[in-house]
Amino acid sequence: MTTTTLTTAERDTGPLSAPDPRRRRSGAGRRGTPGSRVATIVLLLGAVYCLVPVVWVIIASSKSPRELFSTFSFAPGTAFLENLAALNAYGGGQFWQWCLNSVLYAGVGSVLSTIVSAMAGYALAKFRFRGRDTLFGILLAGVLVPGIVLAVPQYLLLAWAGLAGTYWSVLLPVIINPFGIFLCRVFATAAVPDETIEAARIDGASEARIFVSMVLPMMVQGLVTVFVLQFVGIWNNFLLPFIMLSDQDKYPLTLGLYTFLSKGSGDTDLYALVIIGSAVSVVPLILVFLWLQRYWRTDLLAGGLKG
């Protein structure tokens, strides 16, 4: 069916399109303008610019320390498995511990953060109560507070509570996400009809039940967006774990790779280890990300900013 439709469409546009077969399927059947060709080329250049470092690190990860400095940058090396083995052996498999920690921090942290944001956003969007607008304003001001400036006092307070250096010290501060609350409020306003909530209330459903079995499913697309944003945010976070943690076994990937390099200044053998570590951590992340991207509702994200 699809094929037929396509052919018909092409035939319809046939008389208008240029004879050049490369252009036949372009646009609404009009010929590619010089402008559109420039657009294509500039975008492809942008794509190359963004892909080069990733391609480089994958190629470089196959090089032995000696090849790294002697062979041409984009020529593959011979030592991929050796590098992998060295990475695996480092600190008794510490690298994999870091990967696991990163998954834990980002996974648990963003799930909790999303739930907390969804509850708050729903309350701010769908209930009228005294002080609501003030509260929303205060939470929104939190978006402007640079998280990093909070890190030092957060460390001192957590140290006082005896939590500094533990997994909690990296997990707890990331649960509050003012921007996530803001987005959840926008999603709840847009996606949850008042009538549905009212009907459920009249049927005698509890508020908690309404939230869990009706509101959350209606907000799910928005929640995935908040989840992914926060996941990437925590995954990329460097200063918070850097300040909070001292035990290398609790490090996330970013901090682990950072210490690799700062130890290796002067020791060029460690460069190969840093490079394979970067490659091994970046490639799966990109794949997961490309998959998650399909569930993203950036239109909600952009739409939320218009109001």
Add this chain to the structure above:
Amino acid sequence: MSLTPTATAPRGPAAAPSATPTAHSRRRKRRSTRAPWFFLAPAMVFFIAFMVIPIVYAIYLSFRGQRVESGGAFGRRVETFIGFENYVAALTDAEFLAGLGRALTYGAIAVPSVLGLALLFSLLLDTPRARFTAFSRTAIFIPYAVPGVIASLLWGFLYLPSTSPISSIARSLGQDSLDFFSYPVLYFSLANIALWSGVGFNMIIIYTSLRAIPTEIYEAARIDGASELQIALRIKVPLVAPALVLTSLFSVIGTLQLYSEPATLRPMTSTISSTWVPLMKIYQDAFMNDNLGAAAAASVVLALGILGFSLAVLTFFNRRTFGGRS
């Protein structure tokens, strides 16, 4: 304020107490005044514990410092209230101010190039009959998934003379290795990392709001004889201005918090000192020099700076974007 969404539509009669005051409706009313607080409670607990209290604590610390009491073999150091001394020290500290200057120089290069290129790419993606756009869009978005530290590592190796392909090409052409870590190139090297990491995300935000514009507007403009370039500049850019406000705001906040990129590149070059940007100085004061008061005062100064900067950006764009309308 453009970030504030319009208030939700007034709720129906259910919000008001129902006409007949039965026990049922009284219970419902009580429940609906308590329910929002139940949903807000976790957010408020974490907001107070990890934002309000740290801010208050930082302000408190910024007015305290250590004085050495004379007497005994060791001068005893006592923590006490010292007024604005820490602020005076921070604002007259040449290194802190120089760091601020470096962060701003970096920002002056990075923010316009990230946003400019993001806007350009999103307009190009939206150009009729541009090709391979799905591939380009995805490829440009990919660096968003790469953490700042790893992005800095990757670019660091691409800058480092011994591993840089750019330098290796330059050498094979008989030139010297390029020095990406010397002034003023260093600012551009750092801004390039920000550009690489940030252009895709900002592009997607802007592109998504471009897609939300009804195409009838373009058709009308085309009939009136407008070129694609005119449509882009006169119609599309003004209409995506709200998205630009948000992206520029986040970019500005990010600039003054510059930390992980220079910290990661530091082992590769001696140009970047241990107090190169304000946050590195704050970290140094808090954890190496054990001078919490100075670190707190510098944090407060920085936070106020960021707040002022953000408000300036918002006001600027509000006037530009909405000034004509209201």
